Amino acid sequence: MKMQKTNKWILIYGVIAALLIALHYVLQLSVFEVWNEYVPFLEKLSMSLFLIALIFMVSKIIRKLINTRAHLEGDRYNLLRITRLLAIVSSLIVATSFLFQNLYAAVVSFGLISLIIGFALQAPITSFIAWIYLIFRRPYLVGDRIQINGLRGDVVEINYLDTTMLECSGDYLVNDRRSGRIIRFPNSLILKEEVINYSGPDFPFIWNETPIQVAYTSDLEFVEECLLAATNRDFREHYRHFAAHEWEEWEPAVYFRINTYAWMEAVISYPVEPRDTTGRRNRILRYALALLNEAPDKVQFPEGTLR
Structure with a gap:
């Protein structure tokens, strides 16, 4: 089902990209000379939207390859998250370059905005940095049973800012079964607390x-x-x-x-x-x-x- 849905979106983005690039070159025909005042804006808009559609189409193709070739659930999950993040960042750069008319101004503006946001959102940015640490150091993956800051559970999702796990043991149980409660903690916690992984890839027991x-x-x-x-x-x-x-x-x-x-x-x-x-x-x-x-x-x- 997921593979069929991915194929559908690849086709949709491909058709949209083809229509947009066709529109970009059609606007250069002499028949549109009467709208010379608006043609440059429409050409740039169509090219920007074409690049965004192309970026998302390529990201869907990469997601399809990851789903068919990656074997470990945790590795596959991380690769999909990275692909999604790169697609969003690339699309934002294209959109910003359209708004500021040139790539240099877009990069400068993006840098200034990032600096301002960095001061205002220190905690979320720390959690995002911790997510990058999770991707490369891999102290735990989706599906692992871990313990951190006195909390124990099975990791079910690793977002850019937080981690979600299903609690095991807990306040109402004295065994290691799942309690039914959901625990979410910021990724920045792994930079301050020790992480115990019960499901490491080297030792299955x-x-x-x-x-x-x-x-x-x-x-x-x-x-x-x-x-x-x-x-x-x-x-x-x-x-x-x-x-x-x-x-x-x-x-x-x-x-x-x-x-x-x-x-x-x-x-x-x-x-x-x-x-x-x-x-x-x-x-x-x-x-x-x-x-x-x-x-x-x-x-x-x-x-x-x-x-």
Whole structure:
């Protein structure tokens, strides 16, 4: 659907550009000599509108190429934003040159206006500079889960002045699921605060751990085997796109620690995709408890009022 819409706009801008350039040369015919007073103005206007239509047609063609060739969602989003910005800036330059009759005056006027606006709109300009930083340094992309200034969520849009993300966790949840609230913060915040990216391109997983309380009399070796078996089973079933690779550095591990009360904790540490922390923990617990409950002579769970 988006590709058809893009093709439609390419055709529209192409037809408009063709009509405008044809009008520009038609105005030079002798039949219009009676309107000599207005012909230069109309010629310049038609040429300016032709250039603007051409700019937007080229931008649509570039957008089409980006949508068909860019693979990463975040990279594609940034390239589309840059293309749109360049088209708008180029159109403004053409429009300003028409108003001031020559390009030199347009550039000077554009510089003076930019200087005045720079003093009046320091905060938005800082956010725009931060957007340029986001484009080149890429601390996060659309689709990444990040944390900044105590806020955590999934990035859904990066505008020229602000970033929009869907909050996860938050005030009403104790897990990592999306809360349903939308967070918008100015891009300038990334220049002052540290940004934690849970979805970096180099590492597809983050580490998570889930404790299970067992009695001191349990067979710890058997408990470890059950936890590892449950974790590996879930990985094979739900992470099939990674199962074919050798992920030695992402091997799960089990360790034991002493609890404050009268039991110990068997803790399984495992890799998980940032958006699947709650789901993977639940699946591992279901698989592991089924295995542990099958051997009550080897695994005892805490009992009593302190459980």
